[in-house]
Amino acid sequence: MADAGRHDPDTAGRAPWRSVRARAALGSVLAVALFLGVGSIVFVGLFSATLRSGVEQSAAAEAESVSAQLTAADATTLPADDGRLLVLLEDGRVVDRTDDEIELPTPVPDGDSFVAVVDDESVLFASEDLEVDGRDLVVLAGRSLEETDDAVGLVGVLLLVAVPVLVVLIGALTWLLVGRALAPVERIRREVSELGAGELHRRIDVPATGDEIGRLAGTMNALLGRLEDAQTAQRRFVSDASHELRSPLAVIRQYAEVASLHPDRVDTAELSATVLDEGARMQTLVESLLLLAKLDEGATGAGRHALDVDDLLLAEAGRLRSVGGLRIESSSVAAARVDGDEALLARVVRNLVDNAARHARSVVRLGCSSDGRSVRITVEDDGPGVPVELRARVFERFVRLDESRSRDAGGSGLGLAIVADVVRVHGGSVELVDSGLGGAAFIVTLPASPAS
Structure with a gap:
């Protein structure tokens, strides 16, 4: 019967992902992956927009500077080519340009800036209006987006490599930390599962950490103490009840044996009175025991x-x-x-x-x-x-x-x-x-x- 208290549930056949350790690791991996994934996308977008805004501001400043020069000189010819990408337009037609490779889309897009391809390279153009000799002209100043695209691409590649590595590291770290945190719980579970009905005097080793695990071990020891006290009280109760019931039975049997062996020595009325008295005593005792048993179960009557x-x-x-x-x-x-x-x-x-x-x-x-x-x-x-x-x-x-x-x-x-x-x-x-x-x-x- 003592072996019944040693039953330990078989955990080998259980799905490993159902453990607290696996679920904690999986939860942390999913949370970190979602956070870093969304964060990386947002970061790349903001980074690209910031770099592009800087290029656009630089192109706009140059277009404004060239427009001021042309207005001051009352000229309709762009400054000598010094590597800058400049275009002068009138009514959407090219009047002058610094590089013959500059090909603008037709019609030229409206707005303060647009992107066009120059010599297989993306260029951002900013525009500035001016009036020279009664003619409405537009100056376009371009800045290459190659460096911006390269920087954004490099950051994207780095994040594409770093995010999975970081997610894996977080998952592994969570697995190890949760495993170490739950190791004392597993030890407590194993020790309790090995306790038999006759070993309630044993106690769980309480770690000197002062944390929740230590309090759990203390609670388990208190529970074992209560179970031991209840078992001791139950055994004492059974022993006392047996002793109390044995006494009237012994008296009845003694009178019955004497009456059987020596009928002339025992008066029938005396035997009857003794049996009735001891029987009533037994009945009262049994009723009291049944009442106490019901009260122990929480029963309070009809x-x-x-x-x-x-x-x-x-x-x-x-x-x-x-x-x-x-x-x-x-x-x-x-x-x-x-x-x-x-x-x-x-x-x-x-x-x-x-x-x-x-x-x-x-x-x-x-x-x-x-x-x-x-x-x-x-x-x-x-x-x-x-x-x-x-x-x-x-x-x-x-x-x-x-x-x-x-x-x-x-x-x-x-x-x-x-x-x-x-x-x-x-x-x-x-x-x-x-x-x-x-x-x-x-x-x-x-x-x-x-x-x-």
Whole structure:
């Protein structure tokens, strides 16, 4: 059975891209590729536009300078060729040019600038209007775009090489970093998967990093501690329950064997009474165990509704008075309503009252009150009380503080455990304090019913 706790899911057959590591690397690659791809396109476009704008401004400045020279000289002939690309137009016709290789598109495009091909080379022309001797002329100054195109092409090639390399590096770096970050998580997973049902005492090594991984390991250790405590409590509960059930069975079997071997020594009425008493004790114990099991599962009965707690206390006071032997004070019982399961809360009141009656010397005092938000139930006795250091234990299962008592006098040790669990599932609390009568006082606090 211990091997069942060692089951480790087979991860070898799983698609590798479904791992957190692969998805993180793939996500980073896609994000970086998209960002750099779009960024590169935008950068190349802006870079090209900036260089072209500079060429255009240079050509426009030259066209303006030549136009000023012609206007000042009142000439219609361009300056001597010094390597510049200049054209003089009149009504779209070429009047003069510095290079016979200059071929303009027909008709000449309108606008401040345009691109034309000169000797198989792209040239940007800027225009400037002027008037000489009553003639409307246009000066065109050209600047080659070869260097601009070469620079843009070089940048494009560099980005085309650099972007994929950078994307691959980012993906590899993400793969390595995520792998190293998740390595402790994988170690924790492997250690937990190897734990068997009988190895809950083992703990995960907590790395001294102080980060989320360290907190995860600490949380896993806390969980293992809670599971170990629950397992220990369950085993102790089973052991105690077995011991409690064995006692009445042993008594019944002993009387039955004696009656079988020596019929003349055992009175039939005595045998019948013993079997009935031990059977009733077993029934009460089994019912208590079943109730505790249901409370552990969170069950709170068939349904909750508003009920009067004072009625429950007054009913128990009447029951104790009918038995006699103790003075029952119930003058402090005031009207109070809660939302809850009536059978379970009646069990709480009866267990507390029976516990008080069992330990009281002469007086049991019952009381309840409500402030609109909560209901306070008190059950007090004038018995020996409970030492402060032992008060937390009285709500544990199968706990009897007075081990010298007989089981008949001391009960099964489940009554106060049932009280604590029922109050807990109803959203309340129970505490044990000193009573004004000199004994013990149990105080139960429950949320008040909105109807009250």
